[in-house]
Amino acid sequence: MQFTDEVNWGPADFAIFxxxxxxACGAYELAARxxxxxxxxxxxALALLTAFLLIWVTLAxxxxxxxxxxxxxxxxxxxxIGIVSAFIARFRASGMALALLATALAQTLVAVIAFxxxxxxxxxxxxxxxxxxxxxxxxxxxxxxxxxxx
Numbered sequence: 001m002q003f004t005d006e007v008n009w010g011p012a013d014f015a016i017f018x019x020x021x022x023x024a025c026g027a028y029e030l031a032a033r034x035x036x037x038x039x040x041x042x043x044x045a046l047a048l049l050t051a052f053l054l055i056w057v058t059l060a061x062x063x064x065x066x067x068x069x070x071x072x073x074x075x076x077x078x079x080x081i082g083i084v085s086a087f088i089a090r091f092r093a094s095g096m097a098l099a100l101l102a103t104a105l106a107q108t109l110v111a112v113i114a115f116x117x118x119x120x121x122x123x124x125x126x127x128x129x130x131x132x133x134x135x136x137x138x139x140x141x142x143x144x145x146x147x148x149x150x
Contacts, residue, residue, distance in 0.1 A: 043139030050132040064114045078106045093144035100137035
């Protein structure tokens with residue numbers, strides 16, 4: 001990097017980070033255009049932020065062991081569950097709440113598998129990510145209730 005030797009990023013790292021930002025911001029823009037419901041928008045923003053952070057942490061330093069540990073690939077499964085569930089829910093708030101609950105459960109399951117297999121303790125980060133997934137699920141639930149009463 002230009003300003004410090006502490007971070008050893010090459011051009012590919014910056015390109016991947018840029019693509020991640022573009023994807024997250026583009027997805028939020030699409031969601032924001034779909035609805036004027038501010039709670040739904042907040043839920044989408046939190047879910048995208050959580051997914052972004054999960055990818056970034058996993059690629060940069062790894063959650064289970066270091067970034068090269070193949071066990072970290074399980075977090076890709078967590079994201080796949082969230083994405084597939086969102087499409088099944090057709091991005092409706094009530095279905096998205098369930099999709100994020102499933103994602104939180106998958107995140108927890110990965111930590112349990114890692115612990116039981118002796119691959120390391122990912123509990124601290126898991127708690128943070130699960131709380132973020134659940135907070136997003138709660139916001140989607142509120143958005144669904146607000147839409148039902150409107």
